Amino acid sequence: MSDFVxxxxxxxxxxxxxYQTLLKLGPTSIRDIASHSGINRGSAYESLKELQAKGVVSYFPKGKRRFFMAESPEILLNLAQERKQRLEKTIETLKHTVIPDLIQSQPKLHHTDVRYYEGDDGIEWVLRDILNVVSQQDHKEYCVFSSKPIRPYLYRPFPTYTKQRVKLGINVKVIALGDGGEDAELSQRKWIKTEGAVDASYIAIYPPKCAIISLARENFPSAVVLESNDIAKAQQIIFDTLWRLL
Structure with missing residues (x-):
């Protein structure tokens, strides 16, 4: 039987x-319990008191001695249910009281959390992060600056990205640098005409975050994610201003 349980x-x-020894022996004296379990009497007695407090073991007097007996194994399910209820209450307390209080106690520092991601796995993580963050907001929309050279590598690790975005009801506004780009559901697109080729780049603004994706040598994708309300708001103002002018 697994001790883990x-x-x-x-x-x-x-x-x-x-407990297992008592189940096999039935009502038993402390001397016999110690003998059959291989645990010395002093330690066995202290542990039996703990088991009694947990409701797993009981005892009755017989002459001058105490005889201990194990409760039915069904008692273990009761223990599990009690622990589950306590854990659920703890989770609720953490969510509604402890964590908010701890957050309030933190100094209000305007810092920027910067994270780096590389390769297809890293780009997929960033794309999923965009969906996760925006889907939890009241106004489900984010904004993007995107150039044509990045597009073949952007959705390569997550080909169903657009389908997932639409399924979540997320809108996107795209300012395309140069030509290209396809119309998609819940998407608006405007263009900045450029002369000559443009570098591969993708900037997503989804407050409180901004993600910057580019290609290194041999078309190896990498990304930087900045988490900062101040930076995200500044980028949003730039995007909105430019959007109105196009």
């Missing part, structure tokens, strides 16, 4: 061994 119920390995 008993550990999850709050029983130590010694308590588990004593």
């Amino acid at each position: 008993f550990e999850q119920l709050g029983l130590t390995s010694r308590e588990t061994k004593l």
Whole structure:
């Protein structure tokens, strides 16, 4: 029988061994319990008291001695249910009281969290982050600056990205640098005409974050994600201003 299950119920390995021993022996004196379990009498007695407090073991007097007996194994399910209820209450307290209080106690520093990602796995993480962040906002929309050379590499690791975005009801505004780009559902697009080729670049503004994706040598994609309300708001103002002018 797995000790892990008993550990999850709050029983130590010694308590588990004593409980299993009592189940096999039936009502038993402390001397016989110690003998059959291989645990010395002093330690066995202390653990039996703990088991009694947990409701797993009971005792009755017989002459001048105490005889201990294990409760029915169904009691273990009761222990599990009680621990589950306590954990659920703890989670609710964390969500609604403890975590908000801890956040309030933090100094209001205007810092920028910067993270770097590389390769197809990194780009997929960034794209999924955009969907996760925007889908939780009341106004489900983000903005993008995008150039044609980046597009073949952008959705390569996540070909169903647009379908997932539409499914989540997320709108996107795109300012395309140079030619290209396809119309898609829940998408608006405007263009900045350029002379000559443009470099591969993609900037997504999804407050409180901005993601910058580019290509390194041999078309190796990399990304930087900045988490800063101040930076995201400044980028949003730039985008909105330019959008109105186009």
